[in-house]
Amino acid sequence: MAQPAERLEPEARVEPPVDLTSYLGQHRAAARPGRFWGLSRDMYVWALVALVLGVFVTAQLRSQPSSPPVDEDYAGRIGAETIARLEAEQSGLKQEITDLRKQITVQQEQAAKTKASFSEISDDLKSEQLQAGLTPLAGPGLLVTLDDSTIKTVPPGEDPNNYLVHEYFLRDMLNVLWSSGAEAISLNDERIVSTTSVYCVGSTILVNSTRLSAPYVFTVIGDAGKIQAALNDPAALALLKYRVQFYGLKMKVEPQAQAHVPAFNGTLKVRYAEPGTPAQGN
Amino acid sequence: MLRQRSAQISLALVCFLLGIMLVVQFRTHTRIIDRTLTLPANEQRTAIASLYDANQKLRQEVDDLRAQLLGYEGSLGKSELDSMVADINRLRAVNGTSEVSGPGVEVTIEGQLRADGSIAPEDAGDLVNELRDAGAEAIAVNGVRVTVNTYFARADGGLTVGGDRVIKVPYVFQAIGQPEALESTLNRPAGMISWLKGKYPGAGITIYRKTALVLPKGDHNVAFKLAKPVK
Structure with a gap:
């Protein structure tokens, strides 16, 4: 056979696979020895070799230029993991923000309610403190002064008590002042409150458990004209006026543009009275 | 080939x-x-x-x-609000701006009194004063709550409380406070009971301790129109 040398070489190298193929094709050879679909055994060998070669060449060709493909993949995988981790962290943070915002909204609503009830309660408290006389007040009104008689010597047969201002005169005065619309009253700087009593121990007058002495000055905030009219009513304070007229007791009424009534400075303890109706009746 | x-x-x-x-x-x-x-x-x-x-x-x-x-979480504690509410309740009892209940005494005056069937306004005022002196925390007369500005006056029907409420016998004074202290103060030798018995010999005057009185809220709170708070 006059064939080129280059053709001889592959022929020779393919020699061992011939045995292999023949071996492989042995059981088929029984039907059609040496042939399969009308092609020789060699053809299959060649095809197989070419296929393997093609695969290798291509694999080589494609893997060759990108020389560090393993490193890039590794870095890429790390990068992908980092991204995934950061994304998971992000969704966690977003969830936390959503939860916190919800909690804050709840707190804000509560705070608003508390604030509203606080200002409501605060207003109520101020109003009750005002009513209780715990707030110093100023306003138009008058001063009413009562003083003992200046007569130095009591005539014989006269009761010396007739020349003094008694505690019941002070009580009667308060009654008239309240009846004529007084808004606030103090007596010698003692604020008249709901628990105030005016009573006498021996010759001492006590108001808010504080000893007072003449002259007794009522500071009144209210309509001065109306109060004066009530004071001038002949039916009011009849005994006091009689003593003023015949025993020298002193009574002076002075309208004030701005009267100052101090705050009550005692205690307003409540130990027995409870708000509302109790469960058990009487 | x-x-x-x-x-x-x-x-x-x-x-x-x-x-x-x-x-x-x-x-x-x-x-x-x-x-x-x-x-x-x-x-x-x-x-x-x-x-x-x-x-x-x-x-x-x-x-x-x-x-x-x-x-x-740190703002406006509940305890602060609670103490304010307690203050308000205490002041309401004192001011007569709420109904209150508690132990105390009940003084009843009936029978033969003055010609018009009433007691003198100053006697009613003096009895209230004595109850206050004895430590009464809340007072009512014939179901009318007595507040700081309550006054007694003569009226056509006899006696008025606060000007517009005419009250008639029997006069019932109710006071919440320590019952024994209230009773002993009123019953002392020169106290109001003996004074009233002397002034109204035909009257039947009784004082009873009560375990649970209920007093209504007042209806004549002070309206501050001229008075302004001072700092």
Whole structure:
């Protein structure tokens, strides 16, 4: 056979696979020895070799230029993991923000309610403190002064008590002042409150458990004209006026543009009275 | 023989191409899968950086919100409100701006009194004064709550409380406070009971301790029209 040398070489190298193929094709050879679909055994060998070669060449060709493909993949995988981790962290943070915002909204609503009830309660408290006389007040009104008689010597047969201002005169005065619309009253700087009593121990007058002495000055905030009219009513304070007229007791009424009534400075303890109706009746 | 040879060559060529195509196909396929998992290195870096920045900001936001939440929890305690409510209740009892209940005494005056069937306004005032002196915390006369500005006056029907309420016998004075202290103060030798018995000999005057009195709220609170609070 006059064939080129280059053709001889592959022929020779393919020699061992011939045995292999023949071996492989042995059981088929029984039907059609040496042939399969009308092609020789060699053809299959060649095809197989070419296929393997093609695969290798291509694999080589494609893997060759990108020389560090393993490193890039590794870095890429790390990068992908980092991204995934950061994304998971992000969704966690977003969830936390959503939860916190919800909690804050709840707190804000509560705070608003508390604030509203606080200002409501605060207003109520101020109003009750005002009513209780715990707030110093100023306003138009008058001063009413009562003083003992200046007569130095009591005539014989006269009761010396007739020349003094008694505690019941002070009580009667308060009654008239309240009846004529007084808004606030103090007596010698003692604020008249709901628990105030005016009573006498021996010759001492006590108001808010504080000893007072003449002259007794009522500071009144209210309509001065109306109060004066009530004071001038002949039916009011009849005994006091009689003593003023015949025993020298002193009574002076002075309208004030701005009267100052101090705050009550005692205690307003409540130990027995409870708000509302109790469960058990009487 | 020659024909067979060329057929062999062309088949080998076809198989060779087939092999190339197979590998190309396989590698392309894996590339595509990888791209969905990983971005090109520079894009990856950008993505990581922006995610990192975003997370940093989100973390800051979380910290701010936590601080805000903590601020709300520290404000306006309930105990502060409770003590204010207690103050209000105490003052309402004192001011007569709420109904109150508690132990105390009940003084009843009936029988033969003055010609018009009443007691003198100053006697009613003096009895209230004595009850206050004895430590009464809340007082009512014939179901009318006595407040700071309550006064007694003469009226056509006899006696008025606060000007518009005419009250008639029996006069019932109710006071909440320590019952024994109230009773002993009124019953003392020169006290109001003995004074009233002397002034109204035909009257029946009794004083009883009560375990549970209920007094209504007052209806004549002071209206501050001229008086203004001073600082």
